[in-house]
Amino acid sequence: MNVMSRPVALDVSAIRAQFPILSETVRGKPLVFLDSAASAQKPRAVIDAMVWAMEHQYANVHRGLHWMSERTTESYEGTRDLVASLINARDRHEIVFTGNSTGAINLVAHSYGRGMMKPGQAVVISAMEHHSNIVPWQMLRDAHGIELRVAPITDAGELDFAAFEDLLRDGRVGLVSITHMSNVLGTYTPAERIVAVAHAYGAKVLFDGSQAIVHRRVDVQALNADFYVFTGHKLYGPTGIGVLWGRRELLDAMPPFLGGGDMIGSVTYERSTWAQVPHKFEAGTPAILESIGLGAAIRWVQDIGYDAIAAHEASLTDHALARIGGVAGVNVIGRAQDRGGVVSFTVDGAHAHDVATLLDRQGIAVRAGHHCAEPLMRRLGLDSTARASFGVYTTHEEIDALATALVRVREFFA
Amino acid sequence: MMFDDLRDLYQEVILDHGRRPRHGIRLAAFDASAKGDNPMCGDRVQVFLRHADGLVAEAGFEARGCAISVASADLMAEVVAGRSDDQIRVLADEFRDMARTGRSADGDAAMERLRPLAGVHEYPSRVKCATLPWHALLAALDGQGGASSE
Numbered sequence: 001m002n003v004m005s006r007p008v009a010l011d012v013s014a015i016r017a018q019f020p021i022l023s024e025t026v027r028g029k030p031l032v033f034l035d036s037a038a039s040a041q042k043p044r045a046v047i048d049a050m051v052w053a054m055e056h057q058y059a060n061v062h063r064g065l066h067w068m069s070e071r072t073t074e075s076y077e078g079t080r081d082l083v084a085s086l087i088n089a090r091d092r093h094e095i096v097f098t099g100n101s102t103g104a105i106n107l108v109a110h111s112y113g114r115g116m117m118k119p120g121q122a123v124v125i126s127a128m129e130h131h132s133n134i135v136p137w138q139m140l141r142d143a144h145g146i147e148l149r150v151a152p153i154t155d156a157g158e159l160d161f162a163a164f165e166d167l168l169r170d171g172r173v174g175l176v177s178i179t180h181m182s183n184v185l186g187t188y189t190p191a192e193r194i195v196a197v198a199h200a201y202g203a204k205v206l207f208d209g210s211q212a213i214v215h216r217r218v219d220v221q222a223l224n225a226d227f228y229v230f231t232g233h234k235l236y237g238p239t240g241i242g243v244l245w246g247r248r249e250l251l252d253a254m255p256p257f258l259g260g261g262d263m264i265g266s267v268t269y270e271r272s273t274w275a276q277v278p279h280k281f282e283a284g285t286p287a288i289l290e291s292i293g294l295g296a297a298i299r300w301v302q303d304i305g306y307d308a309i310a311a312h313e314a315s316l317t318d319h320a321l322a323r324i325g326g327v328a329g330v331n332v333i334g335r336a337q338d339r340g341g342v343v344s345f346t347v348d349g350a351h352a353h354d355v356a357t358l359l360d361r362q363g364i365a366v367r368a369g370h371h372c373a374e375p376l377m378r379r380l381g382l383d384s385t386a387r388a389s390f391g392v393y394t395t396h397e398e399i400d401a402l403a404t405a406l407v408r409v410r411e412f413f414a
Numbered sequence: 415m416m417f418d419d420l421r422d423l424y425q426e427v428i429l430d431h432g433r434r435p436r437h438g439i440r441l442a443a444f445d446a447s448a449k450g451d452n453p454m455c456g457d458r459v460q461v462f463l464r465h466a467d468g469l470v471a472e473a474g475f476e477a478r479g480c481a482i483s484v485a486s487a488d489l490m491a492e493v494v495a496g497r498s499d500d501q502i503r504v505l506a507d508e509f510r511d512m513a514r515t516g517r518s519a520d521g522d523a524a525m526e527r528l529r530p531l532a533g534v535h536e537y538p539s540r541v542k543c544a545t546l547p548w549h550a551l552l553a554a555l556d557g558q559g560g561a562s563s564e
């Protein structure tokens with residue numbers, strides 16, 4: 001039989017029609033939203049799912065013996081199944097809901113770092129981490145006598161793999177916690193290689209997938225990772241919910257992070273026992289509505305399919321590198337071979353904030369600043385960059401509009 | 415004019431002083447100084463003051479930042495010269511009000527000079543660019559080493 005392969009072309013106008021906000025105007029101009037890496041816009045499916053729940057099916061989860069609570073618990077736990085399928089986790093109990101990526105990394109820094117690492121061991125991060133994958137490890141270092149090592153990057157903005165491996169050689173590294181895709185440079189790190197080398201030296205690996213999972217399929221079993229974190233609001237879902245995936249045997253062995261309701265087996269004044277994973281790590285009333293929104297977002301992304309998303313965004317990124325990099329006086333920062341839909345740049349003679357404000361005047365939203373990556377900025381010898389970032393709804397014409405606007409910015413400051 | 419849509423915030427005075435600040439120097443001799451730091455965006459400024467006969471005789475600064483913050487620092491350094499610390503404190507209050515509301519009392523020559531910066535009030539994220547040098551200036555007057563804008 002002749003099986004049609006799934007088309008990878010993406011109908012961008014049909015997708016855009018599903019985002020109510022994309023028909024807004026800003027300063028009298030159609031919104032050109034190139035700041036999805038900070039937070040993505042929300043499709044109708046996500047908005048409707050959350051509103052529907054509030055209107056028709058809402059109660060607290062795991063604790064009501066009544067119809068509404070049971071249905072809401074099903075929705076909440078249903079999103080856990082969806083996340084498990086999204087990242088190909090072996091076991092749904094390996095999915096822990098957190099507030100965001102930051103919450104997930106702090107959970108690991110506390111429960112794995114303080115709970116299972118010994119003073120004198122080390123954590124390795126890279127020179128292109130978001131502050132949320134730096135500060136929790138500094139806190140662990142200062143509280144628990146853990147050394148913090150930073151793997152350098154090359155001038156192209158890629159992990160210096162030989163130097164990375166050198167940091168592991170003494171066998172004292174308990175954990176490598178590293179971005180899967182840089183929010184500043186767009187660089188994808190060589191995840192499989194990182195895991196293979198780290199495991200060879202006895203270290204576990206956590207990937208910060210906040211950016212990576214938006215643009216490409218993630219398979220935690222194929223990566224052979226130990227922890228993977230991401231945040232719902234960048235994946236077209238709501239704010240207030242994030243995900244920690246961890247290997248079952250690690251999560252089982254780790255002590256809890258926050259204490260409170262929902263995370264206990266039983267409580268007496270003398271001692272309490274913990275619930276099984278994942279509930280051991282989900283103290284308090286969780287982000288119920290947000291979990292429903294995240295479930296809708298995952299379904300929506302899977303309906304489009306990562307093949308189509310990745311192809312569309314690769315084409316956008318190539319177009320952006322050519323168009324933005326082609327404007328005289330505009331410098332693209334980061335030249336990694338393997339990269340996702342994020343392009344940082346500087347403009348000669350203009351500070352990034354002025355660039356962003358002038359683009360905003362022309363209806364174009366970009367981010368400017370240090371992008372929560374101050375040490376990376378220092379490594380690059382910069383105070384700040386402007387950054388254009390793309391989502392499934394981004395068009396080639398929007399990138400052309402950015403390039404045209406940048407020519408004006410250059411002339412304005414000339 | 416080709417850039418009319420961009421001029422409301424970036425008036426010629428701001429572009430000019432942002433690009434070629436007249437007072438963007440570390441004074442050879444100063445008796446008060448403080449740094450200002452905007453942790454959200456990385457703008458940094460250090461203000462230097464030299465007093466004589468109870469008045470600020472000269473002000474200078476070193477800045478790393480956007481056109482708004484550099485122009486604001488430069489115009490500030492210009493208008494504070496020849497004023498007493500108390501007069502400068504009043505001016506700083508008036509300037510911060512103008513940056514937030516876009517309005518200022520008429521008549522004062524110093525405020526007239528600073529008025530091109532009033533446009534920032536429409537850009538809440540840029541107000542602190544304009545006020546950062548003034549925070550540093552007040553910290554210098556108060557003998558504190560530094561200030562942070564919000």
Ligand SMILES: Cc1ncc(COP(=O)(O)O)c(C=O)c1O
Pocket residue numbers: 037038100101102103130132133179181182183208210211231372
């Ligand atoms: C690479 C990376 N890591 C972590 C985060 C933190 O995400 P959140 O603020 O949702 O915790 C972000 C986004 O801000 C990011 O881009």
